[in-house]
Amino acid sequence: MASRDDILAAATRHLNVDPRASMAVLATAAGVGRATLHRHFASREDLLHELGTRSLDRWEASLDAADADGAATSGDPERILACLRDLLSRFLADSDDFGFALTDSYLLGADDLLARSDRLVEREVLLYAAAQATGILRADVPPRWLGHAVYGLLVAAREAVRDGDVARRDLDTVVLSQFLEGGGAR
Amino acid sequence: MASRDDILAAATRHLNVDPRASMAVLATAAGVGRATLHRHFASREDLLHELGTRSLDRWEASLDAADADGAATSGDPERILACLRDLLSRFLADSDDFGFALTDSYLLGADDLLARSDRLVEREVLLYAAAQATGILRADVPPRWLGHAVYGLLVAAREAVRDGDVARRDLDTVVLSQFLEGGGAR
DNA sequence: TCCATATGAGACAGTTATGTCTCATATGAG
C-alpha cells in the first residue's frame, strides 16, 4: 500500500523528468489510482504545495544541521569554512531529490512558500556575510550574489550528474572547489 | 502593426515570467488577436520551436563572434582567455532575453533542437579543453563540468539581476571573476 | 476613391485535465 510519503516520493521523481505531468500520470507513477491520489491531495495545487513545503523543510534542516546561525555569529573563520563545506554537501545531497524545485516556477506562485524561502535566504546570506567579514569569502561582491552563485552551481551539479559528466562521488569536491577557487588554473 | 519579431519578443518577455502562458495570454501580451497569432505560428509548438531556434541562433552567433573555434585551435593562452571573457559577456547579454530557455524544459522535447544544442556544447567544450591544455583553466575537472558551471552561473546571474542583488553593469565582472577565481577570499 | 490585404472579435468543435462521485473489491483487524 502506497503511503502518502511514497506518493510524494514518486511524484518528486516523476516531476523531475516532466514538470507538467498530470495528476493521472502522477497517480500511475505512484502505482495508485487517480481517486486515491485525490484522497491524499485534494487538488494538484495541494500536492505541489506540499512538495514545496518539504523541499523548504529539507533546506531549513540543512541550515540547522550545519548550524549556520551559530557559525555566522561565532566569528571563527575555520568554523565558518567548515560550515560552508558541510552546507554545500547537504544541499548537493538534497538537489538529487528536489532538483525540479530548483528551477520550476510553481513555487513562486504560493506566497507563504515564497515568504518562507525569503527567510531561509536571509539566514544563509548572514553566513556568507560572516564569511566575508572573517576573510573566508571575497568581500568585493554582494553577499547575496554568493547565494545566487551557490544556487547556480547546484543547478549545474544536477545537470552534470544527469548528463554523466561528473560522477556523484566527485560532486562535493568539484562543486565546492568551483565555488571557492573557481575554474581558473592555480 | 506587430511584426513577427515583435510577437516573438513579447512572447519571450512574457514566458520569462510565466512559462505556461497560453496562446491567448501571449496574444494579448503582444497586443495582437489570437487569430493573428495563429496566422504567424500554426501551433503553440511552432512558436516555442521558433523561440528555441532563435536562442540557439544567438548562442551560435556568440560562439562565432568570439571565434571560439579559432581560439580553441590556436593554442595561444592569451587569446583563449580573451575569448572566454568575450564569450561570457555575450552569454550574459543574451541571458536577459532568453533566460527562460535556460531553465525551461520544452527545449528537451524537440529532437532537432536538442541535437543542435549538443553540437554547440561540443564546440564550447573544445574551447574549455583548450583552455585547460594551455593552463588557463584548471585541468583537474572534466571540461564538460566547466560548461555546466558557466551555465549555472548564467542562471545565477539572471536571478541576481532580477532580484536586484547585482547591478547589470557589474554583472560581467562579477560573473567572470566568480567563474575564474571563485568566491573564496584572495 | 477603390480595392486588396491584414486584422480583431468571436463562434465552434475537439482535446485534455480536473475534481467529484459511485460501486465493486480487496485487505486486515478483531
Next chain:
DNA sequence: CTCATATGAGACATAACTGTCTCATATGGA
C-alpha cells in the same frame, strides 16, 4: 469468519486550451 476501511476502475460534469473558421472592419497602396 465478519465487518469496517481503503482502494481501483471508471462515469460524470466542468473548465481551460487549442486550432480552425467566418465575418466585419481598418489600413494602406494604386
